[in-house]
Amino acid sequence: MTQPLLQVSDLHKAYGAIQAVGGVSFEVYPGEIFGVIGPNGSGKTTLFNSMLGQITPDSGRIMLNGRDVSGLGPLALNRLGVGRTFQTLQVFGKMSVRDNLIVAAQEHQGNMWSRMFAPTDSGLGAKADALIDQFHIRHVADKRAGELSYGQQKLVDIAMAFMSEPDLVLLDEPCAGVNPSLVGGISQLLKELNQTRKGSFVVIEHNMDFVMDLCHRIMVMVEGKVMAIGTPAEIRANKQVLDAYLGN
Ligand SMILES: Nc1ncnc2c1ncn2[C@@H]1O[C@H](COP(=O)(O)OP(=O)(O)O)[C@@H](O)[C@H]1O
Ligand SMILES: [Mg+2]
Incomplete structure (x- = not known):
């Protein structure tokens, strides 16, 4: 079986009484486009900043290419092949x-x-x-x-x-503030980059059509925990996810 490019295990981060990330585990495989969705306040950005070395999680482990990179800062992670885009x-x-x-x-x-x-x-x-x-x-x-x-x-x-x-690019809301007519183009571009550069992406995005079209697998976060991980079709059909997030 292929070794995951990124492996996050039982990650926790609290801000005072708020458990922003409460035991999140997932893997991203080479060449995979992995989406992260969830309501506001569900811990997506906190998770992201932990993977980028921007904040130090309270516990848990982050492995990159089989190497423990927990606790490394942004520059060290960047040199090891982690790139990012910014929401702003x-x-x-x-x-x-x-x-x-x-x-x-x-x-x-x-x-x-x-x-x-x-x-x-x-x-x-x-x-x-x-x-x-x-x-x-x-x-x-x-x-x-x-x-x-x-x-x-x-x-x-x-x-x-x-x-x-980079081997792994973390994209923070690549469609935020972008004219809807350009969203399809960004999706197409990311698909091309994924093909030609063989990179893996983790994408946080609220635009559900974009996420469902682009991502190979999607993780749904609710209140700092993983509610589901699956293909777009599996996520769309997940009753718990529909009730908590996608419904209405
Ligand atoms: N620096 C911080 N200080 C205090 N609370 C924070 C901080 N960052 C995030 N939080 C809290 O942690 C929870 C998760 O936030 P966040 O990771 O930004 O969620 P999301 O990106 O899914 O909207 C929220 O309740 C938020 O208010
Ligand atoms: Mg956020």
Whole structure:
């Protein structure tokens, strides 16, 4: 049997009396697109931030490629192949789209000053250009990122996560604030990236059509716990999930 790329075991995180994550376990396999859904306050973001090393869970274990990475910080995890996109945009408005991509990779390489100086290429330009073509943003590559529409900036934000060639990308609400007409395009793009780059994704998203169409498996969280994990068809047919979340 294939070794999971990501294995989260019995993760707990409390904020005072609130058990934000109360014993969550799941695996993500190589090449898998794994969705995380659940009502507001169900612990999705807390789970995400734990997997990214942004917060320290109270207990539980996180394994990446068979290696225990519990307690590692964001930069160490990034170097081990974990990329992310942010719910709020991280692009630098005054830099060109292409330079934003190059700088994102320089940060991955640990150059914390990279945003203060002009980007130096060192082979990253070719990587940026490949992504610019794959994301169909060639026509805006030399524009300042701040001049782009919100949806286009969102694409740049997603592209930035791929500059470090991650094995696992965590996407925090990639459709939030995006014009509904662009949602299908983002889904298509993520499917292509999944195919061509063989990466695994974990996606938090409230847009149910998007999640059901994109994800191979979906985990439903309610009140910090896992209510169900299954294929989109299984999740749609799960009575407990319908009553607690998908119904109405
Ligand atoms: N930094 C924090 N301090 C205190 N409570 C928090 C903090 N972060 C999250 N919580 C609480 O933990 C629970 C889960 O929150 P969150 O992980 O943001 O859920 P979701 O992303 O599913 O909406 C909520 O009750 C929330 O109010
Ligand atoms: Mg959240």
